[in-house]
Amino acid sequence: MKKKNVCVLIAMAAMTALLLSGCGGAQKPAAETPAVEEGQDLSAGEDAQADSAKEAAEEDTQAQDAAENKEDAGAAEAEEDTKKDDKSSDAEQAEEESFEESANEDESEEDPEKAAENAEESEEEEPAEEEPEPYVLPEGMYFSEMTGEPISEEIKDQRPMAFMIDNDERAQPHYGTSQADVVYELINSMANNRITRFMVMVKDWEKIERIGNIRSVRPTNILLNAEWNGILCHDGGPFYINAYLNKGYTDHFSGTFSRINNGKAREFTEYCLTGDLDRNFRSYPKVSRTYNSNKPEDDYHFNFADYGTRASLDEETSYPATQVILPLPHNKPKLVYNEETGKYDYYQYGQLYKDAGNGETMSFDNIIIQKCEIHQYDNNGYMIYNCIGLQQEGFYVTNGRFMPIIWQKIGDTGITRYYDFEGNEIELNTGKTYITMIPHDVWLDVTIR
Numbered sequence: 517m518k519k520k521n522v523c524v525l526i527a528m529a530a531m532t533a534l535l536l537s538g539c540g541g542a543q544k545p546a547a548e549t550p551a552v553e554e555g556q557d558l559s560a561g562e563d564a565q566a567d568s569a570k571e572a573a574e575e576d577t578q579a580q581d582a583a584e585n586k587e588d589a590g591a592a593e594a595e596e597d598t599k600k601d602d603k604s605s606d607a608e609q610a611e612e613e614s615f616e617e618s619a620n621e622d623e624s625e626e627d628p629e630k631a632a633e634n635a636e637e638s639e640e641e642e643p644a645e646e647e648p649e650p651y652v653l654p655e656g657m658y659f660s661e662m663t664g665e666p667i668s669e670e671i672k673d674q675r676p677m678a679f680m681i682d683n684d685e686r687a688q689p690h691y692g693t694s695q696a697d698v699v700y701e702l703i704n705s706m707a708n709n710r711i712t713r714f715m716v717m718v719k720d721w722e723k724i725e726r727i728g729n730i731r732s733v734r735p736t737n738i739l740l741n742a743e744w745n746g747i748l749c750h751d752g753g754p755f756y757i758n759a760y761l762n763k764g765y766t767d768h769f770s771g772t773f774s775r776i777n778n779g780k781a782r783e784f785t786e787y788c789l790t791g792d793l794d795r796n797f798r799s800y801p802k803v804s805r806t807y808n809s810n811k812p813e814d815d816y817h818f819n820f821a822d823y824g825t826r827a828s829l830d831e832e833t834s835y836p837a838t839q840v841i842l843p844l845p846h847n848k849p850k851l852v853y854n855e856e857t858g859k860y861d862y863y864q865y866g867q868l869y870k871d872a873g874n875g876e877t878m879s880f881d882n883i884i885i886q887k888c889e890i891h892q893y894d895n896n897g898y899m900i901y902n903c904i905g906l907q908q909e910g911f912y913v914t915n916g917r918f919m920p921i922i923w924q925k926i927g928d929t930g931i932t933r934y935y936d937f938e939g940n941e942i943e944l945n946t947g948k949t950y951i952t953m954i955p956h957d958v959w960l961d962v963t964i965r
Contacts (some may be wrong), residue, residue: 651824662697662719662744664820664946673806675767677721678741679788680750681714682731683847685865687784689872692716692727699878701849701952702736703890707897709846710955717746721793726873728787730773735760736901736953742766742929745811747803749773749793751786754898765810765929767803769796812931818949819941826858827943829917833936835964837918840883842952843961851883851950853916860913862950881947883913884934885962886923888953901953903932910934911964914945918964 653659657666662676676697681690683701693699696716704713715737718724733750738760741748748768761768774789775782797805821827840851840860851860859879862869869878887909892899906924912934921942925932934942954962 650822659820659823660697660719661817662717663948664818664823664944666823667720671720671722674719675805675807676717676719676744676746677793678737678744678746678748679714679716679718679727680731680733680737680748681716681727682729682784683712683714683864684708684784685847686780687729687731688865689870690714690728691787691871691873692724694871694874694876694878695720695724695727696878696948698949698951699880700737700740701844701950702734702901703844703899703953703955704734705897706890706892706899710844711846712844712849715740717741717744724788725790726787728773729784730786730788731783733757733768733770734898734900736903738766739903739925739928740932742810743812743817743925743931745807745929749788754893754896756893756898756900760928763928767800769793769800769803772796772799810929812929814931817931818944820946821943823946826915827945828915829912829919831917834917834919837913837916837964839963839965840885840913840918841963841965842885843954843958843963844952851880851913854879855916858915859947860950879948880950881914881945882949883911883918884921884923884949884951885911885913886932886951886953887956887959889956903953904928904930909959911962912942912944913964 653666656669658669658672659665660667679692681687681693683704693714693716695718697719698717700715700717701712702715703710705711713731713734716727718727730749730751732753733748734753735757737750738748738757742765748766748770750768751771751773760766771786772795773786773792775785776787778785797803838853842849847864848866849862849864851862853859854861857879859881860883862878862880870876871878886903889902890899891902904925904927906926908923910921910923911918912921919942920937922935922937923932924935936942
């Protein structure tokens with residue numbers, strides 16, 4: 517199922533009408549007032565001199581009026597000319613600005629052919645990003661089927677070991693766990709607050725000096741180990757395991773390891789030390805060190821990214837994951853993303869987990885969480901995960917992000933496959949992988965943030 521980004525867009529539109537008023541018109545030029553010629557009085561009794569003086573006064577008045585009207589008309593014409601000059605100047609300025617803008621536009625709008633040539637020149641000038649050269653596997657090395665990393669070809673056909681390690685707090689600290697390639701953490705019993713147990717898988721097991729402590733196995737471990745054609749290293753188990761061990765597809769060494777006086781109860785004192793596995797192979801010559809006919813036909817287990825590259829989850833189908841908190845109440849495990857290393861550091865019992873043998877943190881490049889129904893055998897809490905099935909839910913976590921996945925396992929020895937919601941097999945980063953199964957009744961309590 518693809519992540520849906522829900523974006524709510526709110527659009528608002530507002531229209532404002534600006535009413536402009538108070539527009540002034542140009543002054544109308546004053547009209548030249550025509551002289552009004554009044555007719556003479558023809559009465560015979562008027563004094564000719566008086567008439568002449570009156571007429572002269574009227575002529576002076578008319579002349580003065582005419583001069584004032586002419587002056588007013590000249591002023592009006594001058595003002596009109598000034599306005600015309602202003603308008604002409606504004607028009608010329610606007611024309612010049614328009615010409616400059618047109619020139620700028622002409623300069624900015626290149627000829628298409630010229631633009632193409634410039635683009636080509638720009639591309640030629642910019643150095644092309646060089647793709648990283650593929651990693652060349654050194655002679656005598658091969659890519660591990662468990663981590664996707666280069667290891668010695670001398671152990672290519674060597675079967676991995678699956679060590680059952682007690683995870684009770686009294687069994688701490690553990691030894692050798694940081695050398696694991698794949699770690700499974702599963703509920704060992706519905707009793708004891710759903711205590712868990714590690715199944716630590718190691719390909720290059722000859723380098724191990726001490727690992728453990730070793731405890732009993734459960735049916736689910738047998739089914740998961742069969743995917744790898746590994747050899748189980750344990751110390752017994754409930755009789756429910758017999759039906760699976762008798763099927764013939766699993767080899768195992770049980771209770772044949774060293775005891776160390778560490779001051780603890782006997783069940784916490786068994787460890788696999790240097791030489792123990794060689795002694796077991798001598799004691800059980802029918803157990804092959806190399807892959808046998810029970811190995812699954814598929815030539816790979818995980819779908820790894822190319823070595824030297826780092827696969828990142830698509831942000832459209834994944835979510836941030838800096839902490840993974842698992843609903844396993846006995847030890848309360850969580851995995852915290854370390855940005856410096858790009859790995860997830862394992863915590864339990866409220867503290868960072870460290871290998872007592874070398875002081876290293878148990879860290880993982882990949883985390884796989886599978887939802888899985890369980891079947892409880894009896895009131896003692898013995899149980900089995902229903903780990904064979906189709907279209908089951910899960911999560912994949914890497915590089916600070918997680919995505920929902922689908923997993924399936926067909927048959928006892930079938931390899932568990934992991935897919936995205938479009939049916940593509942997911943790509944894991946090279947490195948170590950942590951796998952856990954969460955019972956369906958607490959699946960919703962898985963916390964990833």
